[in-house]
Amino acid sequence: MNQKELEFFRESLNKMLNDILQKGQETIEDMTESGEVYADPADRATAESDRAFTLRLRDRERKLIKKIQKAIQRIDDGDFGYCVSCGDEISIARLKARPVTTLCIACKSKQEDEEKNRGD
Structure with a gap:
């Protein structure tokens, strides 16, 4: 960036x-x-x-x-702008939508799937 x-x-x-x-x-x-x-x-x-x-x-x-x-x-x-989970760059579009984010879209989706499977 x-x-x-x-x-x-x-x-x-x-x-x-x-x-x-x-x-x-x-x-x-x-x-x-x-x-x-x-x-x-x-x-x-x-x-x-x-x-x-x-x-x-x-x-x-x-x-x-x-x-x-x-x-x-x-x-x-x-x-x-770097994902705390995988280290990849977070897209500018995602950062513009949520500038406080710490996860790229792939890691965030994975996190949400794991939470859903645990029933959180």
Whole structure:
């Protein structure tokens, strides 16, 4: 992978990271400002359900932050774009679709097949 491609992925990963951090900050602000009182229990239940859903999304994004940071570190280390299982290059198309990936499509398919056979 050439330097221009690596910079493209670094910028893309940094943008993803900044977007997630901004959403997290907005969620914190919304939840600290939200001192609403609901007269109707159904409205309160809906608001609580929405809040729980938002928190689940933010938790998933928290896990993604770690993957993004590791991908940026792999760029710095010169390991980005190589499958951790077989060592082959991961296709640019796959990296564009999922820049945090560590497996080429063949190894990922094999992993999914093994998980399916184990019943995971």
